Amino acid sequence: MVTDTYHHGNLRAALVAAAAELVSDAGVEGVTMRSLSRAAGVSRAAPYRHFADKRELLAAVAEAGFLDLDRRLSEVEGRGAAGAVEGGEGRAVLADLMRAYVGFALDRPGHYRLMFSPDIVRPPRSVSLQESASRAFERSLEAIRAAQETQELRSGDAAALASIMWSAVHGLAVLLLDGQVRVTSDGSGGHALLAGDETDEAQNVESFIELTIEIVLDGLSSAASEARRS
Amino acid sequence: MVTDTYHHGNLRAALVAAAAELVSDAGVEGVTMRSLSRAAGVSRAAPYRHFADKRELLAAVAEAGFLDLDRRLSEVEGRGAAGAVEGGEGRAVLADLMRAYVGFALDRPGHYRLMFSPDIVRPPRSVSLQESASRAFERSLEAIRAAQETQELRSGDAAALASIMWSAVHGLAVLLLDGQVRVTSDGSGGHALLAGDETDEAQNVESFIELTIEIVLDGLSSAASEARRS
DNA sequence: ACCTGAACACCGTTCAAGT
Protein backbone atom coordinates (compact mmCIF):
# COMPACT_ATOMS: atom_id res chain seq x y z
CA MET A 1 0.00 0.00 0.00
CA VAL A 2 1.87 2.98 -1.29
CA THR A 3 0.94 6.38 0.07
CA ASP A 4 -0.08 8.12 -3.09
CA THR A 5 0.86 11.67 -2.25
CA TYR A 6 3.73 13.39 -0.52
CA HIS A 7 2.09 16.70 0.13
CA HIS A 8 2.73 16.00 3.79
CA GLY A 9 6.06 17.63 3.40
CA ASN A 10 8.82 15.06 3.61
CA LEU A 11 9.38 14.21 0.00
CA ARG A 12 13.01 15.06 0.60
CA ALA A 13 13.44 12.43 3.28
CA ALA A 14 11.51 9.89 1.23
CA LEU A 15 13.77 10.48 -1.76
CA VAL A 16 16.94 10.10 0.29
CA ALA A 17 15.61 6.91 1.85
CA ALA A 18 14.67 5.48 -1.54
CA ALA A 19 18.06 6.43 -2.92
CA ALA A 20 19.87 4.85 0.02
CA GLU A 21 17.99 1.62 -0.53
CA LEU A 22 18.84 1.63 -4.22
CA VAL A 23 22.48 2.34 -3.42
CA SER A 24 22.54 -0.66 -1.08
CA ASP A 25 20.80 -2.97 -3.52
CA ALA A 26 22.18 -1.93 -6.87
CA GLY A 27 24.99 0.55 -6.28
CA VAL A 28 25.15 4.17 -7.32
CA GLU A 29 24.62 3.41 -10.97
CA GLY A 30 21.30 1.84 -10.06
CA VAL A 31 19.96 5.19 -8.93
CA THR A 32 17.99 7.23 -11.44
CA MET A 33 16.01 10.33 -10.69
CA ARG A 34 13.10 8.81 -12.53
CA SER A 35 13.04 5.62 -10.49
CA LEU A 36 13.25 7.65 -7.31
CA SER A 37 10.27 9.72 -8.39
CA ARG A 38 8.40 6.56 -9.23
CA ALA A 39 9.25 5.00 -5.86
CA ALA A 40 8.01 8.12 -4.09
CA GLY A 41 4.85 8.25 -6.16
CA VAL A 42 5.64 11.65 -7.53
CA SER A 43 6.32 13.29 -10.89
CA ARG A 44 9.79 13.37 -12.48
CA ALA A 45 10.11 17.06 -11.77
CA ALA A 46 9.19 16.96 -8.10
CA PRO A 47 12.67 16.03 -6.75
CA TYR A 48 14.06 19.23 -8.21
CA ARG A 49 12.07 21.21 -5.65
CA HIS A 50 14.31 19.66 -3.00
CA PHE A 51 17.64 19.04 -4.72
CA ALA A 52 19.41 21.13 -7.29
CA ASP A 53 20.48 18.00 -9.13
CA LYS A 54 21.22 14.32 -8.80
CA ARG A 55 24.67 14.96 -7.37
CA GLU A 56 23.17 16.87 -4.47
CA LEU A 57 20.73 14.10 -3.70
CA LEU A 58 23.50 11.49 -3.75
CA ALA A 59 25.61 13.71 -1.53
CA ALA A 60 22.84 13.50 1.06
CA VAL A 61 23.04 9.70 0.89
CA ALA A 62 26.82 9.84 1.20
CA GLU A 63 26.49 12.10 4.21
CA ALA A 64 24.24 9.59 5.93
CA GLY A 65 26.92 7.01 5.18
CA PHE A 66 29.61 9.09 6.84
CA LEU A 67 27.40 9.53 9.89
CA ASP A 68 26.95 5.77 10.08
CA LEU A 69 30.68 5.21 9.72
CA ASP A 70 31.34 7.76 12.41
CA ARG A 71 28.88 6.02 14.70
CA ARG A 72 30.69 2.73 14.26
CA LEU A 73 34.06 4.31 14.92
CA SER A 74 32.74 6.05 18.00
CA GLU A 75 31.64 2.70 19.43
CA VAL A 76 35.20 1.48 19.12
CA GLU A 77 36.54 4.52 20.87
CA GLY A 78 34.06 4.24 23.71
CA ARG A 79 35.14 0.65 24.22
CA GLY A 80 38.86 1.42 24.28
CA ALA A 81 38.92 4.74 26.09
CA ALA A 82 39.33 3.48 29.65
CA GLY A 83 42.31 1.26 28.88
CA ALA A 84 43.95 3.80 26.63
CA VAL A 85 44.68 6.14 29.46
CA GLU A 86 46.72 3.48 31.22
CA GLY A 87 48.91 3.14 28.17
CA GLY A 88 49.55 0.10 26.03
CA GLU A 89 46.03 0.18 24.64
CA GLY A 90 46.70 2.75 21.96
CA ARG A 91 47.66 0.19 19.36
CA ALA A 92 44.65 -1.93 20.15
CA VAL A 93 42.32 1.02 19.73
CA LEU A 94 43.85 1.87 16.37
CA ALA A 95 43.52 -1.75 15.28
CA ASP A 96 39.86 -1.71 16.29
CA LEU A 97 39.30 1.50 14.38
CA MET A 98 40.80 -0.03 11.26
CA ARG A 99 38.71 -3.19 11.70
CA ALA A 100 35.57 -1.13 12.10
CA TYR A 101 36.49 0.92 9.05
CA VAL A 102 37.03 -2.04 6.75
CA GLY A 103 34.01 -3.74 8.27
CA PHE A 104 31.85 -0.78 7.31
CA ALA A 105 33.13 -0.87 3.74
CA LEU A 106 32.42 -4.59 3.41
CA ASP A 107 29.00 -4.29 5.04
CA ARG A 108 27.84 -1.35 2.96
CA PRO A 109 29.76 -1.50 -0.31
CA GLY A 110 27.33 0.67 -2.23
CA HIS A 111 27.46 3.45 0.34
CA TYR A 112 31.20 3.16 0.75
CA ARG A 113 31.84 3.50 -2.96
CA LEU A 114 29.46 6.42 -3.14
CA MET A 115 31.18 8.15 -0.22
CA PHE A 116 34.45 7.99 -2.11
CA SER A 117 33.10 8.49 -5.56
CA PRO A 118 34.96 11.42 -7.13
CA ASP A 119 31.86 12.91 -8.71
CA ILE A 120 30.14 13.23 -5.36
CA VAL A 121 32.97 13.94 -3.04
CA ARG A 122 35.15 16.12 -5.21
CA PRO A 123 35.02 19.81 -4.35
CA PRO A 124 32.88 21.75 -4.15
CA ARG A 125 31.30 19.72 -1.40
CA SER A 126 28.46 20.86 0.78
CA VAL A 127 29.55 21.92 4.24
CA SER A 128 27.46 19.24 5.91
CA LEU A 129 29.04 16.49 3.78
CA GLN A 130 32.38 18.05 4.54
CA GLU A 131 31.74 18.03 8.26
CA SER A 132 30.35 14.53 8.48
CA ALA A 133 33.42 13.23 6.65
CA SER A 134 35.82 15.23 8.78
CA ARG A 135 34.20 14.02 11.97
CA ALA A 136 34.97 10.42 11.07
CA PHE A 137 38.54 11.40 10.32
CA GLU A 138 39.00 13.28 13.59
CA ARG A 139 38.51 10.06 15.52
CA SER A 140 41.58 8.40 14.05
CA LEU A 141 43.49 11.61 14.57
CA GLU A 142 42.78 11.60 18.29
CA ALA A 143 43.59 7.91 18.58
CA ILE A 144 46.88 8.52 16.80
CA ARG A 145 47.78 11.33 19.20
CA ALA A 146 46.93 9.19 22.21
CA ALA A 147 49.17 6.38 20.97
CA GLN A 148 51.97 8.85 20.35
CA GLU A 149 51.78 10.04 23.93
CA THR A 150 52.21 6.53 25.26
CA GLN A 151 55.19 6.02 22.94
CA GLU A 152 53.34 3.37 20.99
CA LEU A 153 53.68 5.26 17.72
CA ARG A 154 56.48 7.22 16.13
CA SER A 155 56.43 10.94 16.72
CA GLY A 156 55.68 13.40 13.97
CA ASP A 157 52.69 15.14 12.43
CA ALA A 158 49.71 13.21 13.77
CA ALA A 159 47.51 14.35 10.88
CA ALA A 160 50.01 12.92 8.43
CA LEU A 161 50.11 9.59 10.23
CA ALA A 162 46.32 9.52 10.41
CA SER A 163 46.06 10.23 6.69
CA ILE A 164 48.50 7.46 5.93
CA MET A 165 46.71 5.01 8.15
CA TRP A 166 43.42 5.87 6.56
CA SER A 167 44.71 5.70 3.03
CA ALA A 168 46.22 2.26 3.67
CA VAL A 169 42.98 0.87 4.97
CA HIS A 170 41.03 2.67 2.26
CA GLY A 171 43.18 0.95 -0.34
CA LEU A 172 42.53 -2.37 1.32
CA ALA A 173 38.80 -1.70 1.42
CA VAL A 174 38.36 -0.76 -2.22
CA LEU A 175 40.50 -3.59 -3.53
CA LEU A 176 38.55 -6.08 -1.43
CA LEU A 177 35.27 -4.54 -2.52
CA ASP A 178 36.12 -4.68 -6.18
CA GLY A 179 37.44 -8.22 -5.95
CA GLN A 180 40.82 -6.99 -7.10
CA VAL A 181 42.63 -8.75 -4.33
CA ARG A 182 42.01 -12.45 -4.00
CA VAL A 183 42.70 -14.33 -0.84
CA THR A 184 43.63 -17.96 -1.16
CA SER A 185 43.62 -20.68 1.44
CA ASP A 186 47.36 -21.32 1.64
CA GLY A 187 47.96 -19.84 5.06
CA SER A 188 47.46 -16.23 6.03
CA GLY A 189 48.17 -15.03 2.56
CA GLY A 190 46.58 -12.47 0.37
CA HIS A 191 47.11 -13.52 -3.18
CA ALA A 192 47.46 -12.39 -6.71
CA LEU A 193 46.09 -8.90 -6.86
CA LEU A 194 43.84 -8.72 -9.91
CA ALA A 195 44.09 -12.46 -10.34
CA GLY A 196 41.67 -15.11 -11.54
CA ASP A 197 37.92 -15.32 -11.26
CA GLU A 198 35.52 -16.30 -8.51
CA THR A 199 36.87 -18.55 -5.82
CA ASP A 200 35.53 -19.34 -2.40
CA GLU A 201 37.84 -17.48 -0.06
CA ALA A 202 35.86 -15.29 2.35
CA GLN A 203 37.15 -16.61 5.67
CA ASN A 204 40.71 -15.80 4.74
CA VAL A 205 39.69 -12.24 4.07
CA GLU A 206 39.66 -11.69 7.79
CA SER A 207 43.19 -12.94 8.37
CA PHE A 208 44.35 -10.85 5.43
CA ILE A 209 42.80 -7.78 7.02
CA GLU A 210 44.52 -8.63 10.30
CA LEU A 211 47.90 -8.91 8.61
CA THR A 212 47.39 -5.56 6.93
CA ILE A 213 46.47 -3.93 10.23
CA GLU A 214 49.54 -5.40 11.88
CA ILE A 215 51.82 -4.17 9.15
CA VAL A 216 50.32 -0.69 9.11
CA LEU A 217 50.71 -0.38 12.87
CA ASP A 218 54.28 -1.64 12.70
CA GLY A 219 55.06 0.97 10.09
CA LEU A 220 53.46 3.71 12.12
CA SER A 221 55.35 2.69 15.24
CA SER A 222 58.81 2.22 13.76
CA ALA A 223 61.35 4.71 15.06
CA ALA A 224 62.74 5.55 11.64
CA SER A 225 64.16 8.91 10.64
CA GLU A 226 61.51 10.71 12.68
CA ALA A 227 63.21 9.53 15.90
CA ARG A 228 66.51 11.28 15.33
CA ARG A 229 65.67 13.93 17.90
CA SER A 230 64.79 11.46 20.71
CA MET B 1 41.56 17.63 -42.34
CA VAL B 2 39.69 14.64 -41.08
CA THR B 3 39.96 11.44 -43.04
CA ASP B 4 36.35 10.88 -43.90
CA THR B 5 36.29 7.11 -44.03
CA TYR B 6 37.72 4.25 -42.00
CA HIS B 7 37.27 1.52 -44.50
CA HIS B 8 41.03 1.04 -44.34
CA GLY B 9 40.48 -1.39 -41.54
CA ASN B 10 41.65 0.11 -38.28
CA LEU B 11 38.48 1.66 -36.94
CA ARG B 12 39.11 -0.37 -33.80
CA ALA B 13 42.48 1.27 -33.16
CA ALA B 14 41.10 4.69 -34.01
CA LEU B 15 38.27 4.25 -31.50
CA VAL B 16 40.61 3.14 -28.73
CA ALA B 17 42.92 6.07 -29.44
CA ALA B 18 40.04 8.53 -29.40
CA ALA B 19 38.71 7.02 -26.18
CA ALA B 20 42.14 7.19 -24.53
CA GLU B 21 42.40 10.86 -25.42
CA LEU B 22 38.94 11.55 -24.00
CA VAL B 23 39.81 9.63 -20.84
CA SER B 24 42.91 11.77 -20.42
CA ASP B 25 41.13 15.03 -21.09
CA ALA B 26 37.74 14.55 -19.49
CA GLY B 27 37.83 11.29 -17.54
CA VAL B 28 35.79 8.17 -18.16
CA GLU B 29 32.49 9.96 -17.88
CA GLY B 30 33.55 12.16 -20.78
CA VAL B 31 33.52 9.18 -23.09
CA THR B 32 30.37 8.51 -25.08
CA MET B 33 30.02 6.03 -27.89
CA ARG B 34 28.45 8.75 -29.97
CA SER B 35 31.32 11.19 -29.55
CA LEU B 36 33.78 8.44 -30.40
CA SER B 37 31.89 7.69 -33.56
CA ARG B 38 31.85 11.36 -34.41
CA ALA B 39 35.61 11.67 -33.77
CA ALA B 40 36.28 8.72 -36.02
CA GLY B 41 33.97 10.06 -38.71
CA VAL B 42 31.76 7.04 -38.61
CA SER B 43 28.14 6.21 -37.82
CA ARG B 44 26.89 5.53 -34.30
CA ALA B 45 26.49 1.85 -35.05
CA ALA B 46 29.94 1.26 -36.51
CA PRO B 47 31.79 0.76 -33.18
CA TYR B 48 29.58 -2.22 -32.45
CA ARG B 49 31.25 -4.13 -35.24
CA HIS B 50 34.45 -4.03 -33.15
CA PHE B 51 33.28 -3.99 -29.55
CA ALA B 52 30.36 -5.77 -27.97
CA ASP B 53 29.61 -2.75 -25.85
CA LYS B 54 31.07 0.36 -24.26
CA ARG B 55 32.52 -1.61 -21.38
CA GLU B 56 34.61 -3.69 -23.76
CA LEU B 57 35.96 -0.61 -25.49
CA LEU B 58 36.91 1.00 -22.19
CA ALA B 59 38.55 -2.24 -21.11
CA ALA B 60 40.85 -1.90 -24.11
CA VAL B 61 41.81 1.58 -22.92
CA ALA B 62 42.37 0.27 -19.38
CA GLU B 63 44.55 -2.49 -20.77
CA ALA B 64 46.74 0.05 -22.53
CA GLY B 65 47.00 1.82 -19.20
CA PHE B 66 48.20 -1.31 -17.45
CA LEU B 67 50.80 -1.85 -20.16
CA ASP B 68 52.04 1.70 -19.65
CA LEU B 69 52.15 1.22 -15.88
CA ASP B 70 54.04 -2.03 -16.34
CA ARG B 71 56.52 -0.30 -18.60
CA ARG B 72 57.20 2.32 -15.95
CA LEU B 73 57.64 -0.29 -13.27
CA SER B 74 59.98 -2.30 -15.47
CA GLU B 75 62.21 0.75 -15.88
CA VAL B 76 62.56 0.91 -12.12
CA GLU B 77 63.45 -2.73 -11.90
CA GLY B 78 66.03 -2.48 -14.64
CA ARG B 79 67.66 0.39 -12.80
CA GLY B 80 67.83 -1.39 -9.45
CA ALA B 81 68.59 -4.93 -10.52
CA ALA B 82 72.39 -4.81 -10.40
CA GLY B 83 72.56 -3.45 -6.87
CA ALA B 84 69.81 -5.70 -5.59
CA VAL B 85 71.91 -8.81 -5.95
CA GLU B 86 74.50 -7.41 -3.60
CA GLY B 87 71.84 -6.97 -0.96
CA GLY B 88 70.74 -3.81 0.80
CA GLU B 89 69.09 -2.49 -2.34
CA GLY B 90 65.85 -4.36 -1.96
CA ARG B 91 64.19 -1.62 0.05
CA ALA B 92 65.33 1.02 -2.43
CA VAL B 93 63.87 -0.92 -5.33
CA LEU B 94 60.55 -1.28 -3.54
CA ALA B 95 60.54 2.43 -2.75
CA ASP B 96 61.20 3.21 -6.41
CA LEU B 97 58.39 0.91 -7.46
CA MET B 98 55.98 2.69 -5.15
CA ARG B 99 57.15 6.09 -6.39
CA ALA B 100 56.67 5.02 -9.97
CA TYR B 101 53.26 3.64 -9.15
CA VAL B 102 51.97 6.80 -7.50
CA GLY B 103 53.66 8.87 -10.19
CA PHE B 104 51.71 7.02 -12.85
CA ALA B 105 48.44 7.64 -11.02
CA LEU B 106 49.15 11.36 -10.70
CA ASP B 107 50.32 11.66 -14.30
CA ARG B 108 47.40 9.83 -15.81
CA PRO B 109 44.49 10.25 -13.43
CA GLY B 110 41.83 9.45 -16.00
CA HIS B 111 43.47 6.21 -17.00
CA TYR B 112 44.25 5.27 -13.43
CA ARG B 113 40.68 5.73 -12.32
CA LEU B 114 39.44 3.77 -15.31
CA MET B 115 41.87 0.93 -14.58
CA PHE B 116 40.39 0.60 -11.11
CA SER B 117 36.83 1.42 -11.97
CA PRO B 118 34.64 -1.41 -10.70
CA ASP B 119 32.45 -1.46 -13.80
CA ILE B 120 35.41 -2.11 -16.05
CA VAL B 121 37.66 -4.21 -13.93
CA ARG B 122 35.13 -6.31 -12.05
CA PRO B 123 34.84 -9.87 -13.29
CA PRO B 124 34.25 -11.10 -15.89
CA ARG B 125 37.35 -9.47 -17.31
CA SER B 126 38.89 -10.25 -20.64
CA VAL B 127 41.98 -12.43 -20.44
CA SER B 128 44.17 -9.75 -21.99
CA LEU B 129 43.08 -7.16 -19.43
CA GLN B 130 43.63 -9.76 -16.76
CA GLU B 131 47.12 -10.51 -17.97
CA SER B 132 48.24 -6.94 -18.41
CA ALA B 133 47.12 -6.18 -14.86
CA SER B 134 48.77 -9.28 -13.44
CA ARG B 135 52.02 -8.52 -15.16
CA ALA B 136 52.28 -5.19 -13.37
CA PHE B 137 51.57 -6.96 -10.11
CA GLU B 138 54.19 -9.65 -10.68
CA ARG B 139 56.90 -7.03 -10.62
CA SER B 140 56.25 -6.04 -7.04
CA LEU B 141 55.96 -9.69 -6.12
CA GLU B 142 59.45 -10.42 -7.38
CA ALA B 143 60.87 -7.34 -5.70
CA ILE B 144 59.27 -8.41 -2.44
CA ARG B 145 60.80 -11.87 -2.70
CA ALA B 146 64.23 -10.43 -3.44
CA ALA B 147 64.03 -8.18 -0.38
CA GLN B 148 62.96 -11.11 1.75
CA GLU B 149 66.00 -13.08 0.69
CA THR B 150 68.33 -10.32 1.77
CA GLN B 151 66.52 -10.14 5.13
CA GLU B 152 65.28 -6.65 4.36
CA LEU B 153 61.65 -7.64 4.73
CA ARG B 154 59.80 -9.87 7.14
CA SER B 155 59.26 -13.43 6.04
CA GLY B 156 55.85 -14.76 5.14
CA ASP B 157 53.63 -15.09 2.08
CA ALA B 158 55.23 -12.78 -0.49
CA ALA B 159 51.97 -12.44 -2.39
CA ALA B 160 50.24 -11.21 0.74
CA LEU B 161 52.97 -8.65 1.40
CA ALA B 162 52.83 -7.51 -2.21
CA SER B 163 49.06 -7.13 -2.05
CA ILE B 164 49.34 -5.10 1.12
CA MET B 165 52.03 -2.89 -0.32
CA TRP B 166 50.00 -2.30 -3.43
CA SER B 167 46.79 -1.61 -1.57
CA ALA B 168 48.51 0.94 0.65
CA VAL B 169 49.91 2.84 -2.28
CA HIS B 170 46.63 2.46 -4.16
CA GLY B 171 44.84 4.08 -1.26
CA LEU B 172 47.34 6.90 -1.30
CA ALA B 173 46.94 7.35 -5.03
CA VAL B 174 43.16 7.54 -5.11
CA LEU B 175 42.92 9.87 -2.13
CA LEU B 176 45.50 12.18 -3.68
CA LEU B 177 43.74 12.02 -7.03
CA ASP B 178 40.37 12.86 -5.58
CA GLY B 179 41.75 15.66 -3.45
CA GLN B 180 40.54 13.83 -0.37
CA VAL B 181 43.85 14.20 1.38
CA ARG B 182 45.17 17.71 1.71
CA VAL B 183 48.78 18.43 2.33
CA THR B 184 49.62 21.58 4.21
CA SER B 185 52.90 23.39 4.46
CA ASP B 186 53.56 22.85 8.18
CA GLY B 187 56.43 20.44 7.82
CA SER B 188 56.29 17.01 6.25
CA GLY B 189 52.70 16.57 7.19
CA GLY B 190 49.73 15.26 5.37
CA HIS B 191 46.69 16.97 6.70
CA ALA B 192 43.00 16.75 7.28
CA LEU B 193 41.73 13.97 5.09
CA LEU B 194 38.59 15.23 3.40
CA ALA B 195 39.29 18.74 4.62
CA GLY B 196 38.71 22.19 3.13
CA ASP B 197 38.80 23.41 -0.41
CA GLU B 198 41.52 24.32 -2.84
CA THR B 199 44.88 25.26 -1.38
CA ASP B 200 48.26 25.45 -2.98
CA GLU B 201 50.11 22.46 -1.64
CA ALA B 202 51.59 20.42 -4.48
CA GLN B 203 55.24 20.40 -3.43
CA ASN B 204 54.38 18.86 -0.10
CA VAL B 205 52.61 16.08 -1.88
CA GLU B 206 55.99 14.64 -2.65
CA SER B 207 57.19 14.59 0.93
CA PHE B 208 53.88 13.09 1.97
CA ILE B 209 54.37 10.32 -0.56
CA GLU B 210 57.88 9.75 0.77
CA LEU B 211 56.64 9.46 4.34
CA THR B 212 54.01 6.95 3.26
CA ILE B 213 56.59 4.87 1.44
CA GLU B 214 58.86 4.89 4.46
CA ILE B 215 56.07 3.79 6.78
CA VAL B 216 54.90 1.05 4.45
CA LEU B 217 58.42 -0.32 4.14
CA ASP B 218 58.93 -0.16 7.88
CA GLY B 219 55.73 -2.11 8.37
CA LEU B 220 56.75 -4.70 5.81
CA SER B 221 60.16 -5.12 7.38
CA SER B 222 59.17 -5.32 11.03
CA ALA B 223 59.88 -8.71 12.59
CA ALA B 224 56.48 -9.00 14.26
CA SER B 225 54.65 -12.23 14.91
CA GLU B 226 55.82 -13.65 11.62
CA ALA B 227 59.38 -13.88 12.99
CA ARG B 228 58.62 -16.25 15.86
CA ARG B 229 60.17 -19.14 14.00
CA SER B 230 63.50 -17.45 13.29
C1' DA C 1 4.82 26.30 -1.45
C1' DC C 2 4.66 22.23 -3.84
C1' DC C 3 3.75 19.46 -7.61
C1' DT C 4 2.40 18.05 -12.72
C1' DG C 5 2.72 17.49 -17.93
C1' DA C 6 5.20 17.92 -21.46
C1' DA C 7 9.13 18.85 -23.62
C1' DC C 8 14.46 19.22 -24.70
C1' DA C 9 18.81 17.42 -25.34
C1' DC C 10 21.11 13.83 -24.45
C1' DC C 11 22.49 8.52 -23.80
C1' DG C 12 23.69 3.01 -25.27
C1' DT C 13 22.24 -0.34 -28.31
C1' DT C 14 19.85 -2.87 -32.19
C1' DC C 15 18.70 -4.11 -36.79
C1' DA C 16 17.25 -4.08 -41.36
C1' DA C 17 19.33 -2.48 -45.30
C1' DG C 18 22.95 -0.91 -48.24
C1' DT C 19 27.92 -1.50 -50.66
Add this chain to the structure above:
DNA sequence: ACCTGAACACCGTTCAAGT
Protein backbone atom coordinates in the same frame (compact mmCIF):
# COMPACT_ATOMS: atom_id res chain seq x y z
C1' DA D 1 33.12 -7.82 -44.23
C1' DC D 2 32.01 -3.41 -42.90
C1' DC D 3 29.19 0.46 -42.39
C1' DT D 4 24.63 3.45 -42.47
C1' DG D 5 19.85 5.23 -41.20
C1' DA D 6 16.58 5.01 -38.37
C1' DA D 7 14.60 3.55 -34.53
C1' DC D 8 13.91 1.97 -29.36
C1' DA D 9 14.20 2.48 -24.66
C1' DC D 10 16.27 4.89 -21.68
C1' DC D 11 18.58 9.22 -19.13
C1' DG D 12 18.89 14.31 -16.33
C1' DT D 13 16.82 18.61 -16.36
C1' DT D 14 13.68 22.63 -17.34
C1' DC D 15 9.56 25.29 -17.39
C1' DA D 16 5.07 26.88 -17.98
C1' DA D 17 1.05 25.80 -15.76
C1' DG D 18 -1.92 24.05 -12.24
C1' DT D 19 -3.66 23.69 -6.93
